[in-house]
Each structure stands twice: as structure tokens, then as C-alpha cells.
Amino acid sequence: MFFKHLKIGFLLALAAATLASCSNYQKILKSDDxxxxxxxxxxxxxxxxxxxxxxxxxxxxxxxxxxxxxxxxxxxxxxxxxxxxxxxxxxxxxxxxxxxxxxxxxxxxxxxxxxxxxxxxxxxxxxxxxxxxxxxxxxxxxxxxxxxxxxxxxxxxxxxxxxxxxEKKDYEIAMQYLNIAEYLNSYVPAIEAFENFIVDHPGSEYRKAVFYGRLEAGYKRAITGVPSELQERLLTAKGFYNSFDKYYKNDTSEYKTKADEILQEINARLVVEEEVEESTR
CATH class of the missing domain: 1.25.40.10 (Tetratricopeptide repeat domain)
Structure with a gap:
């Protein structure tokens, strides 16, 4: 019982001190001192x-x-x-x-x-x-x-x-442009976003994916565009492959495999274009 009263007394004293402190704070807050x-x-x-x-x-x-x-x-x-x-x-x-x-x-x-x-x-x-x-x-x-x-x-x-x-934000933006390129009816925004990324983030962990993304966008731009510009755009895409290969020639990732497949398709289409040119001369 004694300890119970002691505890109650302590709590009352603490409450009184808190009230006094709050009252003093409010007094100072309202003063001009x-x-x-x-x-x-x-x-x-x-x-x-x-x-x-x-x-x-x-x-x-x-x-x-x-x-x-x-x-x-x-x-x-x-x-x-x-x-x-x-x-x-x-x-x-x-x-x-x-x-x-x-x-x-x-x-x-x-x-x-x-x-x-x-x-x-x-x-x-x-x-x-x-x-x-x-x-x-x-x-x-x-x-x-x-x-x-x-x-x-x-x-x-x-x-x-x-x-x-x-880097992650810019990479996601570039990939988004690539994913909606058909809806936009243009691969140019994706290519530009990838190129800006390469310039702005030279040491990025996404660099390989970005070089590949630019290649993919360049190739798709060529084959979905107007026929009269196909050859020129294929050559541009081939240049993108060469840039990829410069840095990742000995790479064993899926990006390298896909890039090599795109190169084969580019070369095959360029052969056809050259044959068409020869036949029209």
C-alpha cells in the first residue's frame, strides 16, 4: 500500500511539473522578451x-x-x-x-x-x-x-x-520509347533516348542494354519505314551494331546473341537491296 501511494504521489508531482513547464512555455511564447x-x-x-x-x-x-x-x-x-x-x-x-x-x-x-x-x-x-x-x-x-x-x-x-x-530513370524512359514505338509510329524518340543515355552515363551498368536497344530500334526503324529509305537506314543500324561490337565483341550474354542475329538480318536485306539496284540499272 505504501509503495502504491508513493507511486501515485510521484505521478502527481510529475504531472504538476509538466503543467508548470507548459505554463511557463506558453508565458514565454506570448511575451515580448x-x-x-x-x-x-x-x-x-x-x-x-x-x-x-x-x-x-x-x-x-x-x-x-x-x-x-x-x-x-x-x-x-x-x-x-x-x-x-x-x-x-x-x-x-x-x-x-x-x-x-x-x-x-x-x-x-x-x-x-x-x-x-x-x-x-x-x-x-x-x-x-x-x-x-x-x-x-x-x-x-x-x-x-x-x-x-x-x-x-x-x-x-x-x-x-x-x-x-x-541512370535507371533515363534507361526506363528509353526502353519505354522502344516499347511504344509502334504506337508512336516512330523509332526516332527511342534512338535519341538511347544515344542521350550513352553520352550522359558513360560508365552505367545499363550501357550494354542501351547499345543493344539502340541497335534494335535502328533496325526496326529501317524495316518498318518507307522502302526508299530502307538501305540507308539499314546501314545506320549496321553502324549501331559496329558500336555495340566494339565494346562487347567477346561478350557471351543474350544481348550479343541477339545483336549478331540482327546483323545477319541486316546483311541479308542489304544483299537483296543491292540485287534490286542491279536489276534496275
Missing amino acids: TAAKYNAADSLYQAGKYKKALKLMEQIVPAYRGKPQAERLMYIYANTFYNLEDYYLAGYQFERFATSYPQSDSVEVASYRSARSYYELSPRFSLDQEDTRLGLEKLQGFINNYPNSEYRIEANSLVNELRGKL
Whole structure:
């Protein structure tokens, strides 16, 4: 019974302390005392109570511009957004901090977290990749500005991840153009998408598939197009095969087997075209 009363007493005391704390917070929140708000925001921030700290910071950030406390306030303000996973505002505020305080001891961390925030905004590969490209740009900028940073290895890893996402997105787009080429009544978009991929992603894991895809699209463009352009387009497709063979001559994958089959068909059709030309002379 004694311990039961002791437990109840402890809980009541805890509740009373919580109410007093909330009451004090509301009092500070409604006051005009910027110093009290700064101290309370700092304490709440250090205690990990970011939502409460943020409400106070939002009230005093304008008042502290140009003052000695502004540097720390702006840093913890940005980091509060980061800890709350509001990466749009975190990226913006960290970038703003780095611009405003380039000599700060925290500028490297701020620059990294700004870039990292844009990385966090990158969606899965099937969605629009504007934020992925921005994240890649910001991370690469950080690596260039801080080549010896302790965050360099992690930043490089994030760059590779975002590049992989863009590669997959661009590959899926090219393949989609190939798959709907008959519906579009044109293989040109597929060929252009494959060629852009080859230029933009020279070391990609999809490179072999892309070289083959361009060959397939080029060949199908030739045989489904107007007869008067068949020979020229077959020669273009043969050029695509030669590019594939240059890199994958000794390859044993299905892509190489299919590419060789297409080459045989191209050569056979070119022979027929030459015979037709001979007969009409």
C-alpha cells in the first residue's frame, strides 16, 4: 500500500511539473522578451524538443539579425528543420547560413547538411527527378568546395546513389520509347533516348542494354519505314551494331546473341537491296 501511494504521489508531482513547464512555455511564447525566448529556444533545442523550440525561434530570428547571437541562432534554426525532417526548409536555411557566415566553424557542417537535405528530397526513380538533379548538383558542389572534408566519403556515396537513380530513370524512359514505338509510329524518340543515355552515363551498368536497344530500334526503324529509305537506314543500324561490337565483341550474354542475329538480318536485306539496284540499272 505504501509503495502504491508513493507511486501515485510521484505521478502527481510529475504531472504538476509538466503543467508548470507548459505554463511557463506558453508565458514565454506570448511575451515580448526576446532574450527569454532565445534562452528557452536554446534549452528546448538541446533537450531535443524541436517543435517547441521552432515556435520560439520563428518569433525571434528577425530580431537577432546582425547581433552576436545570430550565428548560433541561425545554425540551430536550420538544424531544427533538419531534425524535424523538413528538408526543403533545412536545405534553404543551411544554405543561407553558409552564405551569411562563410568564416563560421560550422560552415562545413552546414554546407554538407544543406546538400544532404536536397538528397533526402530525391524521390524514387519512377517519379520526376528534378530534386534528384538538384541534390546531385549540391552534393557535387560540396565535394568540390571541401575535398578534404570528413563527410567526403559519405557525400561521394550519396552522389553515386543519385546518379544510379538518374541512370535507371533515363534507361526506363528509353526502353519505354522502344516499347511504344509502334504506337508512336516512330523509332526516332527511342534512338535519341538511347544515344542521350550513352553520352550522359558513360560508365552505367545499363550501357550494354542501351547499345543493344539502340541497335534494335535502328533496325526496326529501317524495316518498318518507307522502302526508299530502307538501305540507308539499314546501314545506320549496321553502324549501331559496329558500336555495340566494339565494346562487347567477346561478350557471351543474350544481348550479343541477339545483336549478331540482327546483323545477319541486316546483311541479308542489304544483299537483296543491292540485287534490286542491279536489276534496275
